[in-house]
Amino acid sequence: MNGRRGPAFWLLAAFFALFVLFLYGPTLTILVLSFQGPQGGLTFPMNGVSLHWFGNLFEKQMVGDFAGSLQRSMVLGLAAMLVTVFASFSAGLAFRSRFHGSAFIFYLAIASLIVPSILISLGIGLLFRVLGWDTAWYSSAFGAHLTWTLPFGLLIMFAVFNRFDRRYEEAARDLGATSWQTIRFVVIPILLPSLIGVGLFGFTLSYDEFARSLYTAGTFNTLPLEIYGMTTNVTTPVLYALGTVTTGVSFAVIALALVSFAWVRRRRLRHGSDAGKAA
Amino acid sequence: MKRANTWAAYLQVSPLALVFLLFLVVPIATIIVVSFFDYNTTQIIPAFLLQNYEELVLSPVTWQTYGQTIRFAIITWALTLGIGFTLAYFLAFHVRSATWQTVLFLVCTIPFWTSNVIRMISWIPFLGRNGLANMTLIQLGLIREPLEFLLFSDFAVVLTYVHLYTLFMVVPIFNSMIRIDRSLLEAARDAGATGWQTLWTVIVPLCKPGIAIGSIFIVTIVMGDFVTVRMMSGGQSASVSLMMMNAMSLLQYPAAAANAVVLLLLVLLTVAAMMRLVDIRKEL
Numbered sequence: 164m165n166g167r168r169g170p171a172f173w174l175l176a177a178f179f180a181l182f183v184l185f186l187y188g189p190t191l192t193i194l195v196l197s198f199q200g201p202q203g204g205l206t207f208p209m210n211g212v213s214l215h216w217f218g219n220l221f222e223k224q225m226v227g228d229f230a231g232s233l234q235r236s237m238v239l240g241l242a243a244m245l246v247t248v249f250a251s252f253s254a255g256l257a258f259r260s261r262f263h264g265s266a267f268i269f270y271l272a273i274a275s276l277i278v279p280s281i282l283i284s285l286g287i288g289l290l291f292r293v294l295g296w297d298t299a300w301y302s303s304a305f306g307a308h309l310t311w312t313l314p315f316g317l318l319i320m321f322a323v324f325n326r327f328d329r330r331y332e333e334a335a336r337d338l339g340a341t342s343w344q345t346i347r348f349v350v351i352p353i354l355l356p357s358l359i360g361v362g363l364f365g366f367t368l369s370y371d372e373f374a375r376s377l378y379t380a381g382t383f384n385t386l387p388l389e390i391y392g393m394t395t396n397v398t399t400p401v402l403y404a405l406g407t408v409t410t411g412v413s414f415a416v417i418a419l420a421l422v423s424f425a426w427v428r429r430r431r432l433r434h435g436s437d438a439g440k441a442a
Numbered sequence: 443m444k445r446a447n448t449w450a451a452y453l454q455v456s457p458l459a460l461v462f463l464l465f466l467v468v469p470i471a472t473i474i475v476v477s478f479f480d481y482n483t484t485q486i487i488p489a490f491l492l493q494n495y496e497e498l499v500l501s502p503v504t505w506q507t508y509g510q511t512i513r514f515a516i517i518t519w520a521l522t523l524g525i526g527f528t529l530a531y532f533l534a535f536h537v538r539s540a541t542w543q544t545v546l547f548l549v550c551t552i553p554f555w556t557s558n559v560i561r562m563i564s565w566i567p568f569l570g571r572n573g574l575a576n577m578t579l580i581q582l583g584l585i586r587e588p589l590e591f592l593l594f595s596d597f598a599v600v601l602t603y604v605h606l607y608t609l610f611m612v613v614p615i616f617n618s619m620i621r622i623d624r625s626l627l628e629a630a631r632d633a634g635a636t637g638w639q640t641l642w643t644v645i646v647p648l649c650k651p652g653i654a655i656g657s658i659f660i661v662t663i664v665m666g667d668f669v670t671v672r673m674m675s676g677g678q679s680a681s682v683s684l685m686m687m688n689a690m691s692l693l694q695y696p697a698a699a700a701n702a703v704v705l706l707l708l709v710l711l712t713v714a715a716m717m718r719l720v721d722i723r724k725e726l
Contacts, residue, residue: 168536171637175532179546182529185605186553189564192574196567206567207574250457257454260447268455271462277658277713278470279666281683282702286469289476289695306465313458342450371557373669378690390559394673406560413555 190410197403205400216404229389229405233412235300236386240370242301243308247365248358250309251316255324256346258317272314280374283310288378303379308372312365319364323357355427363420367413470706477699486695494700503685504701508708511682514596514671515664518603522660523653525604526611530652531645533612534619547616554609562602562673569593569601594676602674607663611656618652619645654716661716665709 196203200211220229258265275283287307291298298304331353335345351358373387380388390405480489498504529550537543553561568574569592576588591597622645630640668683682705689698 172536175528175536178528179532182525182608183549186550189568189605190553190556190561192567193560193564206570206572207577246457246461250461253454254458257451260451262448262451262455265451265455268459268462271459271466275462275466277662277709278466278706279662279683279709281666281668281686282473282706283466283469285686285690285698285702286473287465289699290469290472292695293472293476306461309461310465313461317458367555371555373559374666387557387559390557391669394559394563402563406557406563409560410556413557417552417555 193403193406196400197407199400203400205398216400219401220404220408232384232386232389235383236370239300239305239308239385240366242305243312243369244362244366246309247312247316248362250313251320251361252358254317255320259324272317275310276314283307284375284378298379298381300380300383300385304376304385307375307379308369311372311375312368315364315368316361319361323354356424359420359423366416473699473702476696477703479696481694481696494696498700498704507680507682507685510680511665514599515661517600518664519657519660521604522608522611526608526656527615530612530615530619534616550609550612558606559669561606562670565602566593569598594678596675596679598674599671599679602670603664607660610659614655615649615652618649622648658713658716661712662709
């Protein structure tokens with residue numbers, strides 16, 4: 164492993180490159196095909212280049228309610244993000260001390276991860292039916308999504324708190340900070356990048372969630388349900404335009420997160436030496 | 443002070459606990475209760491019957507479907523383990539700078555952020571009758587007729603699983619590998635071990651927790667899957683979840699619930715067996 168790279172390295176590097184090609188190839192194909200001309204079909208060759216299918220996507224009558232479902236998924240994703248950050252951070256704080264039932268709640272979180280999504284969807288759908296309530300994307304589907312985002316949030320917070328130096332908190336307490344002040348002005352600022360990470364994770368997990376929405380979304384579709392519906396009855400490159408647009412949204416979210424990371428870092432550099440002055 | 447701390451902990455954990463109670467525990471309990479109910483064509487009737495389970499166990503379709511789902515799980519597990527381990531090994535032991543590790547890791551993660559359904563669709567222009575794969579093979583003169591088994595087949599289903607979920611194997615295994623003390627590898631070499639021996643007797647045993655976590659992810663995802671099977675098999679294969687959904691669409695909720703309970707037990711037993719290999723809380 165030291166010195167010159169042997170044949171093993173190049174073999175493994177080639178394998179890695181092949182895997183990356185395998186990961187990206189299909190997606191790049193539909194990215195290109197979504198700019199297919201109006202007469203073009205689902206496969207190559209390209210029949211001209213146009214934005215025809217993107218226009219088609221936003222015409223309501225053509226392909227269902229794409230714009231509405233996009234909006235619903237965005238709102239749902241943002242709500243799931245906020246609750247996930249808040250609840251995971253708060254639970255992460257709690258889990259630092261051993262309390263009765265902590266093991267039980269931890270196992271619930273693990274169970275929430277490993278129980279197949281479709282069973283949770285089915286269970287919530289059945290529950291609402293038995294109770295005579297209507298399922299809706301903002302109630303039952305919201306809860307279903309949280310059972311998926313929260314375990315991830317909690318596990319990330321565990322990892323984060325395991326690496327957190329408690330001496331910062333002790334120092335704050337020694338200087339007379341209340342426990343709320345310690346959290347607000349010491350713990351949260353230090354953990355901010357991780358909290359943004361949890362939020363980002365929560366948003367994308369919810370935004371892409373299909374199985375858990377299936378029996379819980381009620382009358383109005385979320386975006387993945389809408390996409391799934393379209394795949395079964397649309398046979399034009401509109402599908403690919405849809406893929407390109409949703410992928411674009413995902414990338415915009417990642418870009419936004421990276422910008423926030425950079426912003427936090429810049430802020431830290433600027434405010435690095437004013438310990439004690441703030442607030 | 444001690445007691446106040448405990449109360450604070452309960453308060454802090456309550457939002458999370460409440461969500462799990464309302465949207466995990468109660469719904470699963472509902473499934474179990476409803477699985478014993480009676481039903482007719484229009485409604486479900488509270489009762490305590492074992493009929494739903496009897497019908498399930500006595501139907502040969504059930505056994506075939508479970509067999510197929512388990513087969514998919516095993517094949518996918520073996521493939522993702524092999525591929526995932528190799529990729530993680532490359533990243534952990536052959537890529538030397540931390541920056542490059544991060545960059546290559548990000549490259550693997552980015553596709554994960556796009557919708558699974560979209561990633562499945564994107565195989566169509568590749569694998570279809572007139573797709574890129576067939577075109578290329580024909581132009582190379584390797585085949586005369588387009589291969590039919592590429593799209594809408596078990597092959598396509600497994601390919602899609604590997605495409606979508608290998609990352610779940612790479613991350614935990616990489617996480618285990620990166621913690622291996624490098625001096626152990628040197629010690630193995632000094633003691634005269636060949637590269638393969640080091641791999642099999644030092645690295646693989648130390649990666650067991652990562653392998654277990656990755657396997658749990660893969661197996662539970664594949665056993666609960668229906669989207670991939672439905673979209674990529676073209677209706678030629680079934681999965682347990684699809685079978686359940688068919689019962690749902692016929693309004694046979696108790697039958698679907700009984701199937702759900704059996705699937706849940708199967709998944710939980712599998713995971714329990716794998717968990718014996720690893721203490722997850724230690725791995726974070």
